[in-house]
Amino acid sequence: MVSQTTRIAVIGGGMGGLTAAIALTRIAEVQVTVFERASKLGEVGAGVTVAPNAQRVLDTLGVLEQVKRAGAVPEGHGVYQDAMGRLVTDAAWEDSAKQYRNIGMYRPDLIDVLAREVNPETIRLGHKLVSVSAQDSGVHVEFENGVRDVFDAVVGADGIHSVVRGAVGQFPDPVYSGYMVYRGVVDASRLPEDWPRISQVWMGNKRHFMCYPLQQGKLFNFVAGVPSDRPLQGPWSGPAEVGELAAEFAGDGWDQSLHRFMREIDETFWWGLFDHEPLTNWSKGPIALLGDAAHTMLPHQGQGVNQAIEDSMALATFLRAAESVAEIPEAFRRYTSVRMQRTAILQHGSRRAGAMFDAQYEFADLKKRDADLRVGRDFRRSAVFDYDAKKVAERALNRFRRIA
Incomplete structure (x- = not known):
């Protein structure tokens, strides 16, 4: 030694x-x-x-x-x-x-x-x-x-x-994936009492949304991946508007449970995905x-x-x-x-x-x-x-x- x-x-x-x-x-x-x-x-x-x-x-x-x-x-x-x-x-x-x-x-x-x-x-x-x-x-x-x-x-x-x-x-x-993610957390007390305390991923329309519990279930993390060239035009990350995230998953083509979760998002930031x-x-x-x-x-x-x-x-x-x-x-x-x-x-x-x-x-x-x-x-x-x-x-x- x-x-x-x-x-x-x-x-x-x-x-x-x-x-x-x-x-x-x-x-x-x-x-x-x-x-x-x-x-x-x-x-x-x-x-x-x-x-x-x-x-x-x-x-x-x-x-x-x-x-x-x-x-x-x-x-x-x-x-x-x-x-x-x-x-x-x-x-x-x-x-x-x-x-x-x-x-x-x-x-x-x-x-x-x-x-x-x-x-x-x-x-x-x-x-x-x-x-x-x-x-x-x-x-x-x-x-x-x-x-x-x-x-x-x-x-x-x-x-x-x-x-x-x-x-x-x-x-x-660095290699850009062509995708960025919106990230953040939601206060679990604002979700329905029967909201599953598990990891969930929704996949569709070249996008995906994931959420899972943190802090003994007091918070839920979310990650939403969307195609974008934004990280190639300047910084690799930054604050984002909740409305722009909501627009990426709007419409009848997405699960209403996902829409229910997203209504509780107060703030988010974006992050370019590089490796x-x-x-x-x-x-x-x-x-x-x-x-x-x-x-x-x-x-x-x-x-x-x-x-x-x-x-x-x-x-x-x-x-x-x-x-x-x-x-x-x-x-x-x-x-x-x-x-x-x-x-x-x-x-x-x-x-x-x-x-x-x-x-x-x-x-x-x-x-x-x-x-x-x-x-x-x-x-x-x-x-x-x-x-x-x-x-x-x-x-x-x-x-x-x-x-x-």
Whole structure:
């Protein structure tokens, strides 16, 4: 194991960066400092699903119960419906062992839960990274506010616009999906008492609308995907008028239950959906990537944050096995080799899921779309939800040791 005096900088204080800090501290037992560009930790006011594969990691880290208390476990499996509310298929919402079930989380709540598990003295706010470079004396980092420091290693969890990514020689162009989403939350007390406390998706007319519960059922998150070129004309996100969202789903071609939900929306914002092609490398020497910096993906499988959480466990497991600072580059290479294929599959799978929701390409044939959704339910449970990031990393370590 590397020395407990080993210093690791995590660039980015989002959900992935904070989970990485927890895992590196508790599993690898190293000293971690988190640098966040914003003046305070926070997230946009929308929801995220903490899936069984990520819950397995959080359980190992001792954080899962806190997440459950802050979130909402649906009261049954989710449903995919056509525009008029006719059932297409139910959705996977638990692992095969029925040990973990999807948890709907308000993003600011998840940040709060994770931040409470990190020593506040190790979080540096208002630090926008401008450069990072590996030298003989260590990894040098410099921030816009003039602060400079040297660490034994750096983990870039700094999102789709990652600065750290350039230090490992990766410069992917963002790829626009052709879609943006309207997002926000609704006070559950304003909905009918018998409103289902589950995840629901309506699909029709090259659009889709999703909602699911948060905060022990006190809020409902909503996400509405529509085709648009707006993100290509300026900022990638911004405030939106509720009326423009309502117009996208107006008319008799949509379920009246959906219209009932939408009448309770007071405010919303829009967000362009971008990803990038899978990278060819995630690490270079003592510098590695994690989360969106490594594998930005569309949200249609709900796996972006969950993959960052898996990354954190794998990274900490490989780093724990390093016997000195000199072995950190090899630990990062092993981490990269184990994680890249899985996330690349999910990046492409998320594009495919979006095409299904919006009846694009071959899924304009609705019979094919519906059949693929039904098959995908079981695949998602076994290939995505049943994945154990810690066990996979440990098995890989054993293989690497036999080869060595």
